[in-house]
Amino acid sequence: MAKKRGKGAGTTYFHKASNRWCAELNLGYDGDGKPLRVRSYHSTRKEAEGWLAEQVALYHKGLLADPSAITLQEWAERWLERKRREVRPRTFESYQYELGLVLPTLGKLPLQKITPSHIRALVDNLLQTRKPRTARAVRTRLHAIFEEALNLEVIHRNPVSPVKVKLPRGSTTDRAGRSLEAHEAAALLTALDTYKDERIALSLRLMLNLGLRVGETLGLQWQDLDLEAGTLTIRRAWSDGRLTEPKTPSSRRTLPVPHSTLERLRAYHAMWEDRLGETPPATLWLFPGNDPTRPLDYRAPAHALRRIVKALGIPPLRVHDLRHSYGSHLLANGAPLELVSERMGHANANITLSIYRHVLEHERQGWVVDVETLLSRPRAKA
Known part of the structure; x- marks a missing residue:
């Protein structure tokens, strides 16, 4: 029987499917004995080892979050509850609406496991089914939620940051409305x-x-x-x-x-x-x-x-x-x-x-x- 790696132990290996080097850090095991891990893929082994060393250092300082700790749904609900006391009712309703377009798809995923590719797919779908203004508002709201989680050291990176909303050519989304002649x-x-x-x-x-x-x-x-x-x-x-x-x-x-x-x-x-x-x-x-x-x-x-x-x-x-x-x-x-x-x-x-x-x-x-x-x-x- 293979020996289980201890918490805070890591490894690097070549991942053939992606043709990249993978760095993997073990954060322990859940109640069913399944490993809890964070991974990152890199072009070279040196980059992978560098990333792993940073994560190990964060783990031993107690700064690396447990990826199984909280889902996007749970974190978004906490965030909304705070915002209910901070913003106007109409603004709060718009936040609820925007997150309502996200949570059915991504809500059950742990914060740590949501990647830029998840966000990219979500935004692309919104651009096909909603107005560009809506897609941008959803992206902005998600960025704020993940940024707060990052600042509170619940996650170690904001997956929304690399994803931009590209507006169709000739879009007037930036305009506040029609101007009277x-x-x-x-x-x-x-x-x-x-x-x-x-x-x-x-x-x-x-x-x-x-x-x-x-x-x-x-x-x-x-x-x-x-x-x-x-x-x-x-x-x-x-x-x-x-x-x-x-x-x-x-x-x-x-x-x-x-x-x-x-x-x-x-x-x-x-x-x-x-x-x-x-x-x-x-x-x-x-x-x-x-x-x-x-x-x-x-x-x-x-x-x-x-x-x-x-x-x-x-x-x-x-x-x-x-x-x-x-x-x-x-x-x-x-x-x-x-x-x-x-x-x-x-x-x-x-x-x-x-x-x-x-x-x-x-x-x-x-x-x-x-x-x-x-x-x-x-x-x-x-």
């Missing part, structure tokens, strides 16, 4: 001036003219509006029936209000003074719902916008496209990228660049310098 924006603003519900009309105008998110708009209180200075400050957001912090620290921002919008806000303030018989209290919602202790229903602006654009004959438009239109038009009119990032409340300018790259590329095409023309110009006399 100038004539469409003009028609929409005119329609808002005569819309029956002043709250919804003005809230949609703020999204278009200041680039606010829906939750930021509905979370506004009168104390956030300075009619004298002409500024609006974002301090909170309303989402899923509850108040939350702004999406990122950078989302806490004070914005200058365009003159035409400021005039409408002043008229709106005067209307509420007449209606209440006093100046609106500082903590009263700028756009209260039928129950004045709560803002407008989160879905109300979207429903109204859908009806308005249909009546105008404008192609379908999401509420978030109003914010996207604001950012696009700022950049198209020469606003610096850093300023646009600040106004939009992005965490950094790289996020703005990734979303609005198509706008900047279009603008760059207009910067054409004809050197011959420059050289042919008469020089100014001294």
Whole structure:
């Protein structure tokens, strides 16, 4: 009977099937006497021995995880439970949805046994059955989960890192949505001036003219509006029936209000003074719902916008496209990228660049310098 190798013992050998050198480290045996091992394949014996020496050193320091300890399903559930307390409900639901596309396939596998080839096959399948945006989101979520396991020394490498999501040629996945053409924006603003519900009309105008998110708009209180200075400050957001912090620290921002919008806000303030018989209290919602202790229903602006654009004959438009239109038009009119990032409340300018790259590329095409023309110009006399 062959003698069992002890825990922490390893070997290297040539693996004919793969035509590579295999390094194998024994981590003991499970309850059925089956060996628990980690393996790695290399081009040369020297590379295999080097990898094995590193793993042996980690094992004897107590830093090498037991590959049978936890499955992806179990680890993902723990990760989700933490995230439930950290992120907004809608964000948490998106995490659940994305991982729901993974766990039926890979959930039962131990974390240590999931390889880049598993991730590659998963991503390729998603690219065939789902939108590229979904495939990328799933890959991002998995990377975060495995990265946490790596940092906590549950695994010794992140199998997601080598796998990238290659988008189809011409994909617009990076874009936040459709940007209104100038004539469409003009028609929409005119329609808002005569819309029956002043709250919804003005809230949609703020999204278009200041680039606010829906939750930021509905979370506004009168104390956030300075009619004298002409500024609006974002301090909170309303989402899923509850108040939350702004999406990122950078989302806490004070914005200058365009003159035409400021005039409408002043008229709106005067209307509420007449209606209440006093100046609106500082903590009263700028756009209260039928129950004045709560803002407008989160879905109300979207429903109204859908009806308005249909009546105008404008192609379908999401509420978030109003914010996207604001950012696009700022950049198209020469606003610096850093300023646009600040106004939009992005965490950094790289996020703005990734979303609005198509706008900047279009603008760059207009910067054409004809050197011959420059050289042919008469020089100014001294």
